[in-house]
Amino acid sequence: MDFVFSQEDEQLRADVRAFIKQHVNPDVIREFQEFREGGARGPHLRELFDKLRERGWVAISWPKKYGGQGGSRIAQYLIEEEFLREGGGLRVAGGGTGSPAILASGTDAQKDHYIPGAIASEVVFCQGYSEPHCGTDLAGIRCRATRMSGPDGDKFVINGQKIFTTNAQNSSHIFLLARTDPQSKRQAGLSVLLVPMNTPGITVRALWTVQSDPPAPVKTTYGEIRTNEVFFDNVEVPASCLLGEEGDGWNVAQRGLNLDRVGAWRYLISVHLDEDIVNYLKEGGDATKHLRDDAAVRNTVADLWTEGQMCRLMTMRSISIDQSGKPFVYEGSAEKVAGPEHGVRATEAISQILGPHAQLLSSSRHTIESGLFAHNLLGAFQSTVNHGSVQVMRDQVARKALDMPRSGIKTARKEARQEAKP
Ligand SMILES: Cc1cc2nc3c(=O)[nH]c(=O)nc-3n(C[C@H](O)[C@H](O)[C@H](O)COP(=O)(O)OP(=O)(O)OC[C@H]3O[C@@H](n4cnc5c(N)ncnc54)[C@H](O)[C@@H]3O)c2cc1C
Structure with a gap:
């Protein structure tokens, strides 16, 4: 090797x-x-x-x-x-979210249409998975896409709501996971539709996060400033917007999520923090000398850096799986636990090392580095939730890497329900 x-x-x-x-x-x-x-x-x-x-x-x-x-x-x-x-x-x-999934699951016509557009930045996808009552429990999706026949061929009529749809305000399309079989439950009966955002009946409403006021400075590696709610009111799209097979949306979406998780971004948003603090300590002259010389501080930054290198190797492994065309089993989930949790540990350690001024946001004139460290501390927690929370990712590692049974809580609940049946 x-x-x-x-x-x-x-x-x-x-x-x-x-x-x-x-x-x-x-x-x-x-x-x-x-x-x-x-x-x-x-x-x-x-x-x-x-x-x-x-x-x-x-x-x-x-x-x-x-x-x-x-x-x-x-x-x-x-x-x-x-x-x-x-x-x-x-x-x-x-080239943006959505496109790797289209390359993996799209028809030739869809690839011809969307991929050059994505490279030209004319096609930009936002991801429409989460709904107000289902984020972690994504299989509970209620947004409906009803298939109907019309004079111009089949179409889907979409009704429902999505939430936390990041960058919806600047996207040309939404990568929408919706229920196409009204009788279906959980993962079955879902489909992915590629829906133009300018279709009549779509409304985007801003959802500002904790990073918006005061705004996080540009070098902040963690946390979105804005995300959105997206509403669908009798939105009609042709059936050709379907990605993959009708009813196979769960698999198409999961494949897309795994492919979106692979890349330098996941590891670097965590490792950037180690570099920020090390550079700050090294380049701070007399002001940071006492920290540079402190054995506890040196131990902490060495620990963080070592953890960061582990995240980097996990990213490399995912890239090599992607390159070989093999499917992901648990690797993307493991990486999604390690990166964000490293980020939380790093931001917390940094604010301890630098003291109270590092905890002041960009609006304070007493803050250091324009509030970068404080905003990273706020934002690091977002990344443990978005793109699949670390708790759920751990469960996937337990099941898919360690071959453990499904969560005991759910099994116990199911058994209790069955016992209660007359
Ligand atoms: C900044 C940001 C950007 C986002 N962008 C997008 C986007 O572009 N598109 C999109 O579709 N979604 C997006 N999301 C949504 C994100 O995927 C969801 O927030 C996430 O899936 C969690 O869902 P939830 O918010 O409903 O939390 P919940 O499902 O209510 O979970 C809350 C907490 O409980 C824990 N929990 C829930 N169930 C279990 C369980 N069975 N076992 C153990 N722990 C559990 C979770 O791990 C989590 O920590 C974004 C979220 C954020 C914060």
Whole structure:
């Protein structure tokens, strides 16, 4: 087993670094901050993405047939990693949520239609899974998509509500998990629909998070500033919007979630924190000397860094599974426990090391680093919940990696119900 990057990979990394130095300027960072706060992409940010596309660095690992470069998954990882680390936290290389699932489950016509659009940033998906009464318990989905025949062919009529639909305000489409069989229960009878957001009957309402007031500074690695509620009122879409088989939405959506979880982003949002604190201590001159020299502080940052490296290796493993085309069993879930929990430990340790001023938000003039450490502390907890909570991910590792039976609580409840039956 060789953990070293190839010469070609190292050259790519150097090229990306040089590009970032030349093109990621304060205007780009300002527009990225506005985008994070719910605005549209500004002209400098759009120009940067045009340049990235010219170089073939957006979705580099996607098939040439659909506008990608047919490159390796590692190359994509390296580009993501450099931008997240050196490029002000920009997420560039993956081409966005939804597209990996379309590549895995879509028809040729769907791939032809959506994938080049995603690379051109004309097609942007938001993820419509969670509902007000079901997040963890996703199989309880109530949003309905009823199939009907019409003069122009079959269509689905959608009614219901989604919640926590991040970036819905800037998305062209929603990757919607809905119940297409009204008689079905739980995982059965669900389907994924690719729904244009400009279809009549869709309403988006902002849901501001704890990171919005005061706004988290641009280098904050954790936590969304805005997410959304999305309402569907008799929304009609043609049946060709269906992704995968009707009724197989659970599998299509799970595959999509696992693919979305793979990438530098998951590990780096945690590991960034270790780097932030180490740089702060090293570059702080006399002001941080007492901390630099403190044995307890040195032990803590060494522990955090070691944990961070473990997260990185887990990410590498997932990328290698993705590259080989094999299915994920438990690996994405294990990574989704390790990364966010490392982030929580890191943010807590950092605020202990730096003391009360590190706990002041961006609005305070007494804060340090524009409130970066305090906002990361707030945001780290979000990431233990979004994209599947760490408790549920642990359960999946127990069942799928360790072959343990389903949770005892549920089994006990089921047995009690059966005993109570006359
Ligand atoms: C910032 C942010 C962005 C998000 N973006 C999106 C998005 O773009 N699209 C989307 O569809 N969703 C999104 N979500 C929703 C996210 O996936 C859900 O919040 C998550 O699945 C948890 O669901 P819930 O909020 O209903 O919490 P609940 O299901 O009510 O869970 C609350 C807590 O109880 C625990 N819990 C629940 N059941 C069990 C159990 N059986 N055993 C042990 N513990 C349990 C959970 O682990 C969690 O800690 C986002 C969430 C956040 C916070």
